[in-house]
Amino acid sequence: MSLDADLLADRRRLRRRLTLWRALAIFALFGALALVAGIREPSTMLAGGAHVLRLPVNGFIAEDRRLMQALDRAATDDSVRAVLVAIDSPGGTVAGGEALHGALARIAERKPVVAVMGATAASAGYMAALPAHRVLARDATVTGSIGVLLQTFNMAELLGRIGVQATAITSGPLKDQPSLFRPLTDEGRAALDRVVEDLHAQFVSMVAAGRRMDPARARVLADGRVFTGRQAVEAGLVDAIGGEREARAWLAAERQVPDSLPIRDVNVRSTAERLLSSATEGFMKILLSEWLGVDAPRALWQPSR
Template identity: 75%
Template sequence: MSLEADLLADRRRLRRRLTFWRLVAIAVFFGALGVAAAMRAPGALPGAQHVLRLPVSGTITEDRRIVQALDRAATDNAVRAVVVAIDSPGGTMAGGEALHAALRRIAERKPVVAVMGATAASAGYMIAMPAQRVFAREATVTGSIGVLLQSFDISELMERAGIRPLTIASGPLKDQPSLFRPLTEEGRAALDRVIQDLHSQFVDMVAAGRHMEAARVRTYADGRVFTGRQALEAGLVDAIGGEREARAWLAAERQVPESLPIRDVQTRGTAERLVSQVTESMMKTLLSEWLGVDAPRALWQPRP
């Protein structure tokens, strides 16, 4: 029995050593892979000309790292153009404004095209406005030029439950809107002024981006959505198409060759991305090799 136990212990130690050296080999492999990719990939060398792609999906909020990456791209001579690939139902007004401003700064220096996917509505439409050319699919859902503020009132429910909220505020508008009492006429008027000002800002962005009179934009700015075909007819987009058509337009109108490689905006440095890849691979190895094989068997071994 003692000999069998010794053999089992040696076997476990051997597996642990093999796992360690496997992890080392994976780290070396990915390090070499990263260096090789940087040296061999077309257009991947530092300073090589390329087209930058900014994918925008999901809810749009303010992202400092994306804005900083776009500001660097604006002064990077290697970036010949920017493709904004949008698939978003919208987001915060401030988030859309920040991205809109960053793209406008780039558009003052180099070509920017926007490509709309399934959805590019509200703030998703707003961020397309700095582009010199806006493409949409025929079935794209876009538009929704408007601003929304939502809340709800549970005061009646609380009253039925015998709950009385206590609010101490510095002024009558500080708690407007409130969950605990109905919106007052004064509060509604104050919030309406805020919404109308934000709406005017949105309209101005569209008017500037689409080269329209603000009055004309307001006829479309009632919150409705459009299909890509409807948006084209209304002048809210320039053409039907996707990234392929966008690249062809850049080549024909802005002399940006279609042969140039395209790179996504990276908010992490090369070293950070490489470390992330290595860490992910190491964790997978640990889970499969250590926890999946050694740990349960080391914790319990059936006696013969």
């Protein structure tokens, strides 16, 4: 019985060693392929026959230099017949939304752009839809939230309780406004209000221009509230209810872009990056499944059981 237990333990140790070396070999192979692919990476990632380019806009929106370059190439690429912007984002930085808005506006000057909203297309996510010639949303899409948010907090009282005092030496009274270590002064609050108001005015101008709406009407809608897709249609912020199928139908009927054309996603990651990502995921999967999933101890919360 003891001999059987020893043999079983030896087999498990051997299996772990083989698994590790197998994973390392796979990782090395993918790394070599990634290196070769990176050296031979073509200058454009939009080559190919006629197609509709899909731009997924997911999660937090920030400025992405490589994405801007890819979109600028798409604007002059004759194989790109139209651009479909698929948005599922709660927003992001004002500068990131502005950069994406500008890149899509440059494309819209040359070819059709249609935006399709998913679960959420709010704030900078809604800003990204504004250059589109057609904007579609689901009935339950959460959109709008046209506004600007600047948040800070003050830790002075908390730090005082533990005997910590912060001192700031500044070149002017507004240099440390806002500060984590002291309350906003009246002068600092007024200065930040002016910043937020200016950014908000820029956003409202984008809405008025993109939706061909009277600026006064746009300001009424730009109080930060969110809308459902149906409410957004009624308010004039969205053109119609629908998804990608309706977007393709509109492109075919109104812009003569056949719905038989293939769709290709914008991918700003190089082949090398994609290979390395796949290798890393595979490596971690092997280690986790073999080292932790076979006979390692488990401490998991499983409320469904």
